[in-house]
Amino acid sequence: MGALRILVVVLAIIAGMSYHKYLELTRSAPIPELNDSEYWGPGSAAKYKENAAIKAYDISVKPQLIEDLKRQLSRPLVLHEPLEGIGFQYGFNSKYLEKVVAYWRDTYLPKWGEREAFLKQFPHYETQIQGLHVHFIHVKPKSTEGKKVLPLLLIHGWPGSVREFYKLIPLLTKPNPKSEYVFEVIAPSLPGYGWSQGASKVNFGPAQMSLVLRNLMLRLGHEKFLVQGGDWGSLLGANIAVLSPQNVLGYHSNFCSTNHPMVHLYKFLRIWFPSFVVNEEHKPFFKPFGEELSYLLEESGYAHIQGSKPDTIGTTLSQNPVGLAAYILEKFSTWTNPAYRKLEDGGLTKRFTLDELLDNVMIYYITNSITTSQRLYSEAFSFAQMGLNLDATHITVPTGCARFIHDLMHLTDLELSLRFKNLVQSTYHKDGGHFAAMEVPQTLYIDFVEFVEKVFTKPQPKL
Structure with missing residues (x-):
């Protein structure tokens, strides 16, 4: 009996220590204090005087x-x-x-005037923020009678650009008889992408970039706004929700994710006990462990290159338009649907036209921004950025997560709950992949509007 009592005591101590550790790991980390006016431009900050003017921008x-x-x-x-x-x-x-290449040279470029006019269909602007010239598309709804107008920060990722949103913007800014909301859209080119200037200083990571985007919204007079994004747009939007929750009305993403310290334990539960955390109808969204690991290893090689030597691969691509097109468009094949890898044409025109795809390639080419866009990976994986521990800081603003079945990966609500503490909408779509705004804009629009309606009808906790 003495040995049994000792065993019970030992087990109780282990259980108590484990529970204490669990509480410690799941407790929200403090919001890091970052300088939201830090200078990222070239040269000395002492000589910098910010020009806050908002100017029309000619992308010719x-x-x-x-x-x-x-x-x-x-x-x-x-x-x-x-x-x-x-x-x-x-x-x-x-x-x-x-x-x-033949289509690009013989069909696309001869009608470049038409493609350029297409890219100019929305108003383009620029302003200077923290030493960087930031480009953005700004579209206000023309008809607002009987509608509530809400400002929306729309954030793209890599290897995309603002071109991803050309089908989505008209849906957002045109009044919908089925919804009382219409949106004023601000879609910036991320710093270092497209027509936005890249940082000249090290440690300009996703946290710092998110503050520049937040400051852009403040510059435009929006103290409170909605955020939507996928890929980098998802991470940047989440960062804004963490660092500036007082400014965010709601955060919606088609690529919700977290690297919370506990997420691997929750993934273990999903892999070995899927019936406890995954509904039968949602099982197709979650690959078996070996298949998921193999797929992510195959698809993440680019991230390791860009996260370690962005300037080397950037130089290679900026000097070679054919290589640039191959490098970017390959992602629009596999990330749209992994089954397309088996096709000789990569299934590229199953979801997109070559004109749409080459528009996006051209934005990188004409702005010579491939190198500066890839530096974001290196900064994101730096010790300085990871040391901010943002994934361990809870997000309390209303959150909506839309999953599109062919995206790179998905997390369950249980996994997302480690970080997102106010998940008001969680959806699964049996069509679409990583570039949802280009592939299935109508589906993404409906999902977003349904999220907004829930945000403004559901009582929200006080921050």
Whole structure:
């Protein structure tokens, strides 16, 4: 009996210590104090005087640049034959790349004036924030009678751009008879992407970038606003919700995720005891452990390169338009649907037109922004950024998470609950992938509007 009592005491102590550790790990970490006016431009901050003016921005491209691109695309292509029977499993299929380059040179570029006019259909602006020239699209609804107008910060990711939102913006800014809400959309090019200036200083990571985007909304007079984003837009939106909850009316993402310290334990429960955490109808969204790990390893090689040596791969791509197109468009194949890897054309035109895809490539090319866009990965994986421990800080603003089945990965509500403490909407869509705004804009729009309606009808906890 003495040994049994000792065992019970030992087990009780272990249980108590485990529970204490659990409480410690699941407790919200403090919000880090960051300088929201830190200077990120070139040279000395002492010589900097911010120009707060908001100016119209002309995205026109010099004809000489287009002519030079035509000459580069006219050079003989020296490519290796793909392996027999291979689609995109080894990367971009060289046979199909020849067709893309030919279309780019012979069909797309001759009508560049038309494509440029398409990109100009929305008003473009720029302003200076913390030493950086920030470009953004700003679209206000033309008809607002009987509608509540809400400001919306729409955030893209990599290898996307504001081009991702050209189908979504008209839906958001046109009054919908089925909804009382219409939106004033602000869609910035992330600093270092497209027409926005990249940082000249180190440690400009996602946390610091999110403050620049928050400051953009304040510059435009929006003390409170909604946020929507996928890919980097998801992380940046979450960071804004953490660092500036007083400014965020609601946060909606089509790529909700967290690296909370406890998430791996919850994933273990999902993998080994799926029936306890995953509804039968949602099982197709969650791959078996081995399959999920293998897929993420296959698809994350780019992130390791960009997270360690962004300038090397950036230099390679900026000097080679064919390589740039292959590198970017390959993601629009596999991330749209992993099954497309088996196809010789990567399934690229199953969801997109070549014009749409090349518009996005052109934004990187004409602005020479591939290197500065990739530096965000290096800064995100730095010790300085990870030391902020933002994933351990709870998000209390109303949150909506939309899952599209072919996206790179998904988390259960249990896993998301480690960070998102006010999840008012959680949805599963059996169509679509990583680039939901381009692939299934109507579905994403409906999901977002339903989220907004819940935000303003459900009583919210006081912050």
